[in-house]
Amino acid sequence: MSSPADSSRGSMRAELATRTLMGLLVVLISFVPAQAQGAAVAPLRVSYPAPTATQLPLWVAKEAKFFVKHGVAVDLVYVGSSSIAIAALFSGQLAVVAGGGVGGIASYLQGYRDLALFGSLNNRLNFFVYAQPSIVDAAGLRGKRFGVSRFGGVGDFAARYFLKRANLDPRKDVSFLQVGSQSEMTPALVRGAIEGGVVSVPQNFTVKKLGFRELADLTQSGARYASNAFLAKRQFLIDNQGRMEAFLKALIESIHFIKTKRLEALSILSRYTRTTDPEALNITYNEYEDLTAVLEQQAETNPKALEINPAELIYDGLMENVVRSGFVKQVYH
Template sequence: MIGLMMVCMFVAILSSGTAWAQKSLPTVRIGIEAPAGTNSHYYVTKQLGLFQKHGINIELISFPGGTVGLQALLAGDIQFASADGTAGLQANLRGANIYFVAGMINTFPFSILSKPEIRAPADLRGKKIVISRYGSSSDTAVRVAVEKYDLKPDKDVIILQGGGQSERFAALRAGAVDAAIVSPPLNLTGKRLGFNEVIDLSQSGIPYAHQQIVAVKDYLDRNPDTVLRTLRALIEGLAAWKDPAKKSVVIANVAKYLRLDPEKNKDQLEETYRYYGNTFSIKPYAMAEGLEFTAQ
């Protein structure tokens, strides 16, 4: 039996109603992965002043991968980490006591881009698809996606490791592979270059614990008020992303975070806003079915 502990700590009441003196705010460090659309909502939430509104002095710490972030969490260097469900499960199997307190993304935020001649998922039979690395969420996503279309991974399709999404996209452009799994805004870039978005996994309806907020039990037990205030800010940040009235300020902050020119890269920013507006959880529960799927 997997000793995964999960806490559904979604807070329905967002108002805190108290002005906090900066010097009195507890500092909370959240570990996130390198800048990408999937992580942009943390930055937007910070820039909107929502952590401070709820009595938190936030520090966003960037790590090259979720596994490194979990190591920092277990070492006590950060209070929360943004982690893939697989990494959290593996850490608990090794003896960690990690709780999943929120699910920011509970599906696969990926698209599979293919060569122009591949027009439908069935056309992937016998073709090479590049992922980041074996055992990663991109690997799981590709395997689940092709199985949904009655294709057997490693038999009907060839799955290759290729590194980060820039490297994977480069391999597709060079013709070294037939398809690549990417996240926005590269799906838009690919379609402009004539590649097909043959599968959009965000619309697949498949549950997957892709981006969870995790913390160790000891910290949760000792700091319940700080935990709740942190979650209030995160939830309000997701609501701001989904509020049409806040679209311009959200996009402006995403541009800063991703270092994109608001004018030259307007279409990429619009696509990032649209895509993740549909992908970020409305109610960010740590989804039990997503965690169970990860454990399979």
């Protein structure tokens, strides 16, 4: 028959054994990878530069849950300034910058070499040139004020491209004004603050309805420009290969959705562009990588741009893997 002292010692030994086992479990758990422990992976934060039609595949991938389908969490963030978006990319606040072609190349030229473009939603200039009704052709812009969203951006390039083709010198023949965003271009024309400017889809429909004169449709110009390229840190792309391939697969399915489910795509387009006019939305829907032009633009202020091989700025391994997997054929068969 055991004594009370024996029972007490037995309880202490059992408690000590339990504590030892718990300690061992804590140590073992500390060596298990975070993902195996069920730790949530932070969403990819992806910025887009403007609420325009070229961003529709991103919006559809989010709203139609293609990102979720492919197991990648994505937060879309509207950042209207390329310089702010690039700074956020450097600081780790963003993982991807959509429309990062111009800002990315400018940063690359400044020595930030861990940057790469890994895809693009558009390789043409989705802009129109509009002017006051009294201006009947490009020559009428000489000596006038010409609006762009931001200096050094895609719209700025589109404006200079148009003026050069019209035998005007962008540096001498017009006065450029920075209006801030595409949504500000129409009010600037209405106020008479500018005589001409570049507008994107669907703003072109609005200014046309207001009676302004279309001088050029740059979507038909044949110019190739990486106007909506995806920019990220090269090492990030390497370290997150699986997630980024899933990101691209979601976009591929999104584009297929846009082409085959018109009404649903129009609904998403309306929500993000805040456009409710059915005619404008249909025109926008129907509108639906070359780096050489971007480098030439940068060379106007930094001659070293022409010394760069565009291939240095491209990381195509992700898309090559997606294509080799047969995924594109599977979606579009």
